[in-house]
Structures are given as structure tokens and as C-alpha cells.
Amino acid sequence: MESNYYTLKREDNQLLVITHLAQLLTCLTGFGGLIVPLILWATQKDKVEEMDDHGKAIINFQLSLIVYAIICIPLILLFGLGILLLILLGIVSFVLPIINAIKASNKETPYYPLSLNFVS
Template sequence: METKNDKTIAALTHLSALSQYLIPLGNFIFPIIIWSSKKEKSELIDFHGKQIINFQLSLLVYSLICILIAVPAFSTAIFSSMDLPEIINRHEFFLNHIDWAANNIALTIGIISIVIFFIFKIIEVFLIIIAAINASNGEKYQYPLTINFIK
């Protein structure tokens, strides 16, 4: 039987991931600290701790994929119209020397990747709040599109 304290701690485990907007890596540090210190005392806290950590790790993987797509796409768009000696010897770099029309595909891929990244960040906030509400009610909540790193 879950106590009110267990439900509150489970909810706080989810909400602690929002600390990433104030403290770098807070979305990993605080949930791990709360989960590891309380996981033996409550099955509910153990379940929710695993869920938020798996969700944050999954978002990290998805974010890295978006970055690994966006950086080469933008780099290709910016540097494809310049020769290597021109890049090295040029002391000034102007974006108006780029042939934007010839690089539409690379730019589109890069922009779509960045947009997907920001959509993930917006959805993340809402899903964390939903999970915290479910945890405070003593219900088990599983995040969508989550890779189970910790079982």
C-alpha cells in the first residue's frame, strides 16, 4: 500500500526533471538522487524513478540524433559553396556569399531537425506534468516513445 508520502515523492521525482531549465543536467541528477535513495522503500517510487530516468535518457538519444542531423545539414549548406583555401584564408565570413538556393534540401533537413528538437522539449514538459499528476494519485504512468534502459 502506497502512502501519501510515497505518492508525493514519486511525483517530485518526475517534477525534478524540470530542474534542467535552471541547472544543467538537473533532469538526470535530481531524479537519480531521489530514486536511488527511496527505491527500496516503495515499489511506486521505484517504478516512477525508472520511468523518468528512462524517459530522460530516451530524450537525450532523440536530441543527439536531431543534432547529428542538423549540424552536418547546416554545415553542408554553409560551406558547400566555398573552397577549403577560401575558408582558411578568409578573415571575414559573410552569410551573403552562400548559395542558399542550391542548398535548399540541406537547409530544410536542418530546420526540420531543429523544429523536431523543440517539439520534443515542449512535449516533454507536458508529459512530465501528466506523469507527476498520475504519480500523486498513486497510478502508474509510462511515457510514450521511451526506451527502457533501466528495467
């Protein structure tokens, strides 16, 4: 009897939505917006359809936000430009996960603009 070396992935749009919304933990608690989606992606990417693509997009977005926030720190000294950019980052970090959670529930591909490609 031959064994299959692949497993069928299940479709779980609810988990994809939860993974996107887990990013909001940073807005609520100050941390967790990277860790929780990272854990969900690492444990479910081989079990859930589209989790690999969604997880990579989320991780790249979260890491990009961290890099942009670090860049904003010295810009605070430049006419307060860094403060304005940090406020903008805060708004983007709240709105885009919600938009992409809605896209995930509609089986659409997530899109996070200005994300640097850390994980491919």
C-alpha cells in the same frame, strides 16, 4: 526470535510527484533533470512503494530524450528538420513530467511514450 528480511515500504505520493517534477530542472537550469530523479530513485526505491517503477520510467525517459536530442543534431542539416524535432522534444520534456506527476498524485502508473528501455 526470527528476524524479517524484508522491510515494509511506506506510501509517499508526494515524493513520487516531486521525483517527476524534478525533471523540470533541465528546463529551468539546463541540468539536473536526470541527476536529481536518479538520486531520489536510487536512495528511495527500497523504502517507498512504487518508487522503483516511477524511477525507472523517469530514468528511461530522460535517457531517451538525450538520445533523441543527439539524433536531432545531424538532422539540422537536413532542411532544418532537427530544429523542429528539438523544439518538439523541449515541449514533450516539459509537458510529460507534469502529466505524470498528476498521475502519481492519483496513484496511477506513469507513462512516457517513445521511451527506450535502458533500465528494466
